[in-house]
Structure formats: structure tokens, C-alpha cells
Amino acid sequence: MAVKDFETSKEGIEIHLAANHIGHFLLTNLLMPKLEAASPGARIINVSSIGYMLSEFRFDDWNFQDGKSYMPWLGYAQSKTANILCTVGLAARLKKKGIYLFSLHPGLIYGTNLGVHLDEESLKVLTEIALERGFPPLEDQRPKSSSEGCATGLVAALDDSLEVEAGKSGAYLSDCVIENPREYARDSDNAEKLWLLSEELIGQKFSY
Template identity: 50%
Template sequence: MSAFNKSTSGADVVAAFPEAVQGKTCKRPMSTWTWCLLTWAIVVITGPSAGGLGAQTAIFLAAGKPAEILLLGRTESKATSVMEEIQKISPSTKVSFIHLDLTRFDSIKFAAAEIKKLVSKIDVLINNAGIMGVKEYTLTPEGLESQFGSNHIGHFLLTNLLMPSIETAGRGARIVNVSSNGYQLSEVRFSDYDFDNGKAYDPWHAYGQSKTANILFTVSLASKLARKGISSFVVHPGAIYTNLGAHVEMSEWATVGKMFNDRGYPSVGINKNLAQGTSCILVAALDPSIESNYLSDCAIEETPDYAHNTELAQKLWALSEEIVGEKFQL
């Protein structure tokens, strides 16, 4: 990982690991017989709107010529140019769009079923979609605070529904959850994750809670899947201008910076472009040398106890199962 840093472009990461995108060779011991099987990679990415991290990640991955890229989002027209660009770069790569609304359990279940019809395995799942700083207290159709519901619970359900396909890919398969340093704004409020039905709502504490949840979810996945050789990572891509900030007014950033400072963390302004923002995601998806679960600037970064404590991770897993009404045995 020493070759990659804050300034690295995602294109450089893909170029460094062509075998991770194209496939892998499996061999039997010479004492019996030897065979090789090239399995072309299939990648699923949520949040593929043009101009966002998911879209740019998919475009860079296309240069490695994976077998398929499945783009999951709410509006196909916002991903049309992305799909066209992928096909230009790699005509051999099959690219599909699947409708997904992470706030709706029925939409998530439908998307998972459609994916299973299209592909038999998933080598890399990148949970990238998210919302940030929703000013007014808003509930999902399932009755959840919108940022917690979309950023964490939606991806929790989607990932678990897709797990059979990830397990079919076998050892080396990866799950990448896109978090942010926003986790520094709040712990998971286990006893009041809905902010007293909105009475105690703060958009940035809500965002922070959802990003901490992304990390704790990854801690659980990494623990549960280790024996199967399936890895899970969580990344902070950096501070970047994307459509993620659609709800945020420029005047709010000074207040947000003070919130970071008040909790003992430095406030950080825009520090990367879109290409640089994808690099950490792609390191997590492709670099075989990494073992830790939280990455920032393409390097391992420590997080406070509330974001990596295994007991809290288990507690969040149990709460998430209760919310979605299903139990998942991995």
C-alpha cells in the first residue's frame, strides 16, 4: 500500500491490480493434477449517478475489463452516461442498471432478486450510495430516520440478501462500505436512534450516527466472514465535491467544522478531486495486501472505540436484524 496515498487516482489503483479485476487462477497440487480456471470479476455498485464516487469508481474499473458491472440506483437516466462510458472503455464488459431505493425494503428485496437472476456470483460489492445533512427530520417509508435508514439499514439488508452470491464467489470476494470521517460527529444512539421521534434531531448527528454504523457493520462482516476468506472494508474517501451534498448549504460548513472541533477532531475542507476520492475505495476492493477494516487516504487509520468495539458491532447487528425483521446466519 505504500505506493498509494492521498493524491493517488483510482485509475492508478486499477492499473496496479489487473488480475483482481479480470479474475484469478485456481490450481490443484501438482501431486494429483493441475487445472486453472479464469473467473472474470463481477462488481456491484450502489449510487451510480454521473459525477459521483460510485460512477467514477465504475468507470475506472472498466479499464480493467471485468466481466460485468451492475449499477444500482433510483434513477436510470442519471446513470446512462456512466453506462455508455463503461461500454466505450470496455466493450466486452456487460453493464446493467437495476432500480434500487435504499429507503424501501420492498425495493431492496426486488433489486436483490433481480441481481440473482442476472449473475451467479458477486466478486466485489461496493456499498457507496448515501445521503448527508438532511435538514428536516425525515422518515423512510419504513419509519426510520432517513440517513440511518438509507446509509446503514438499507445497505445492511441489501448486503445480507446478496450474501449467497458473494459466498459463491468464494475466497477473495470483498465487501466495501463507503463511510466518511463524519463518523466523528456521533456514536450510534442505540437507545434513541430515531432522535426521540425527531424532537432531538440534528442533521449532522444523524449523519454521524449512520457513518459510525457503516464502520460497526463492517466490523461484524469482517468477523463473520473471515473463515470463508471473504473480506470486508470500510473507507473514508475524503472531502470531495459531489452530489452527496445536495441538501447542504454553504453557510452550514462553518457550523459543521465547529462540531468536529468540539468533539476533538480537526475540521477538514475539500481536499480531493473525484479521481482521488475513488482511490481508497478501489484499494479496498482490489489490493490483496490489506487486512484492516478502516482506510483513509489509502492507508490504515485507527478509529475510536465506539466505532470498532466488537460488542457494539454485535449490538448494532442485532438491532439491524430487528429493524428489517430478518435474522442472517453467516
């Protein structure tokens, strides 16, 4: 999260996008035969973040001009928007296979290493972007313990009350309930564009 200096994977992909989305995209698709064998009823859960509110997916400049236009928080936010869009896109592809997808915001959780790159300056920048984007102030968010932070993921993975048969696959959860993310993060056209870009970046196509 908010890695200060521009870094890439060995394939040249900006590090947030590579670690938070592209790797998961490839792994999920490679696991699909196992998921199909476990269906109906298998679920795929993508851990996103409320941080997605800080940026749309930057289709015109997803790699930040190879670092020239890099901003740490936008790199993180873009990858979290990608988690939600990937969930939407794959849910549409798998709705007839009995495999259900959910993305989620686990909450502001203390006691992890996620904030290892944060300092006073990065938090100042976060505050500035948050004000511009209508992002809920950090002081308004009650911190969660690690156990509390697991709760929404467990609901997404195990709770039958989500009524997946009622068309809720692809939904985004926060505080253990379904919420509507911002339009750009649930737009089906954006989801399709991200799917095609992701296939291009890994050099492999998946059809369902």
C-alpha cells in the first residue's frame, strides 16, 4: 500500500497492480478447473479496500508513464478498483457455472504490516486526495482488530444469507453487508476493458 517509489514486477507492471490484481487474476484463472469441480457453490473472494475511492482504473495510463507520473496512493487505489471490477467481470462470466464472486473492504485494521510504507508526508497526501474525492475521513473510521477484520471475508465466503441464487454474485461488501461501490468500480464496460488488459499483460486468454 502506497509504496513510495515507482517499482515494477519483473514483467514491467507497476507493483501495486502486479501484486494486488494481476497475480490474483492469473492464479484465479489457473485454478478454474478445481473451482468448476467444486461447484455448484464454489466462491471466489477478492479483498479490495475502501481505498478504491481514491482513483478510477487508469486505462489510459495504468503504468504511470513508466513511473514519470507515479503517485503512490493512486497506484494503490487503482489496484483496489481493479479487485472490484475483476469480481464484476468474472461473476458475469461464471454465473451459469455455479461459481460465485464477492469483493470486500475488510476495514481499517491495526496491527498488520500493510502500512509499512506510510509516514507523515504520505498521510498528508492521503488527506488531500481524500478531501478531493469525497473519501470518508480516517478519523471517522473505527479501527478493527485482526479478528474483526476477518469478519466480512468470512461472510463473503460462508454466509448463505447472501442468497447467491438471487443474482448477488459480483457484489461488494463492507462491514459484513452488501454495499454499492461507486459507478466506475461496478461498470460492466470497465470490467470488460480490465479483463482484456489483464489477459494482454499476462499473455494468456481465458474464455468461459
